[in-house]
Amino acid sequence: MKFLRDRKVRDVLWQALATVGLVVVVVFFVRNASDNMVKAGIASGFQFLWRDSGIEVPFNITGYKPSDTILALLWTGIVNTILVSAAAVVVATVIGFTVGLMRLSHNWLLSTLAAVYIEFVRNIPLLFFVLFWYFGVLAALPTPKESFDFLGVAFLNRRGLSIPLPNEVTGFQLALLAIAVLMVAQIGLARWAKARQARTGRDFPTWMVGFVLCGLLPIAALAVAGVTTSWDVPTLRGFNYRGGFVLVPEFVALFMALSTYTAGFIAEVVRGGIQSVRQGQIDAARALGLTPGRVVRLVVIPQAMPVIIPPITSQYLNLIKNSSLGAAIAYPEIVAVFMGSALVGTGQAIEIIAITLGIYLTIGLAVSAFMNWYNARHRLVTR
């Protein structure tokens, strides 16, 4: 019994006991649930994932068809969730930083506008916001026969934005490859410029070159690819435009709602982060003769980032989870297609909810891990 006096041994023992206890509890509840379900005549297990789904998904980029399995349906839902979340995260960050900086502006009009936006957005229930965007978007758009016509190739109406799709993709693959090469070149260039500046103090117009390398050249490459391939142009047939790709209004409404809503919270986080930088730092930077833009970019933001990133991470996680409100407006994300259609079709609530939880958990942990890594990498080196 002497070894029990060793603190390390005791710690391990307690943790082992807690783990075993947890496993026993989980196993007990899982078995209990499955026994009760068998008794009640409710099907259980995961075989249903390989059954035909038979459910139409009006918006997918996975090539899903109703004759595919429920597993494929789940995958389509995951992709749609990630698609709308990723797009909204980027735009929410841009709007959030802009509004956050506006809020701190000495210009009365700008800071008041920003304050009104933040208070308005933060005090409205998100579901209401989503429905507002959805029915707002629908009401603002014309019927298919009266579509807004963009040069006869793209059409905007209540069924969504129909855009042409290329019949051949090789040209575009080559263009994308070229873009990737250009981006690598840009990163190399930026490193070289930075090193040279450190060595010689000479500045290099990295941004200007980057704009040409990563902005203009890719557009040219895509244009070449676009001209050389044939296109599947949407045409009005019967009720709707057919052919091409349709960006559905549900996506647009959910994307707008999530990005504008989360931006309000991000703006406050950014404001808090910037205000945490001591005035002395800013004064010192000004005294050194840095331009106001550089003061913000080189002194304020790097010191504010460690304060900003952790709360912004939780805003990103909130946004991803909030994308489940897409179910209310028929955007086919995980909750709508899997916990909605598939669950009612199969009745296997426990399995489906467990899988959905697991997926949100995985996405959330991945985002957290990435943000932690980013934060650690950009932490200020204090001397």
Next chain:
Amino acid sequence: MKTVCRIAALAAFFTGSAASAQQLAPSPTLDAIKARGHIECGVHLGLPGFSFANDKGEWTGLDVDYCKSLAAAVLGDATKVKFTPTSVQQRWAVLQSGQVDLLSRNTTITFSRNATLGVNFQGINFYEGQTFVVRTKAKVAAVKDLADATICVAAGSTEEKTAADWFRERNLKVTIVNFQKNDDAISAYDQGRCDAYTAGIGALAGQRIKFKDPNEHQILTEIISNDPQGPVTRWGDERWQLVVRWVLNGTIAAEALGVTSKNVEEMKAKSASSEVRRLLGAEGKFGQMMGLSDDWMFNAIKQVGNYGESYERTVGMGSALKLKRGANELWTKGGLLYSPPFQ
């Protein structure tokens, strides 16, 4: 003396138990209903004609009437029902978990539901058939004219799959947009997101009332499916299932036998028909066989009416829906309604 006493006591015990109860199978649901004094009935969120709460919060409709009949049969009072509105998605969990005693809410009987959800369907109180509502100015005459259309539907309903299958089998392309609630699908259709909304023809007759301008919409007469609907119970508790099944049969039998809420007392006292007398508890002690009082169907018919009365009042000519009896007419009059005999 002691022995005599014991024998007498034993004899009394056996005769007593034989007389007081022909042994009934235990029914936890019926016991619970009697203990709490009301039936928990799962209904639709709001479907005029079937289950709809009016501005005073009173539930009306064909499915609601059935639960009232059940309450009258089990508890002797048709008002002793608590209605729980359930969505398409919730309904099974609400029933399986025991939150409600039964569902009576426009739910289609299908094989896979019966085989995998642990539920039993106790008969048919409405023969529904799926169709579409479209804008009158769209000039749609038949369902196949909806090729290339966008169709709004409630996710997880039988309509979702039926519509997808129907167009796919005919190599017609449609876009189906799945909403979580019927009402969301309807308002999206009304807003112009879709060219059509699909549901049962009876349900559509009720939903149409909700449109901004009902006259701009037209319900197609072509039917693409058979959707028999009726009360649903969970597996187990056979005696409760028996009650649910036979109250429904009783309301149909009453119509076939000419028993109405108006003449039910006279029929019970004077009818020469043995089946009427057995139905109303004048002979045969049928109620007791299920553990109910013998005037179970008498109460149900007196307080709620027979099937036909209920139909006319809720979805038929006496209602805003003005649905003809059609398939929901007695088999003797060309419909499909048929009750097994009360014998």
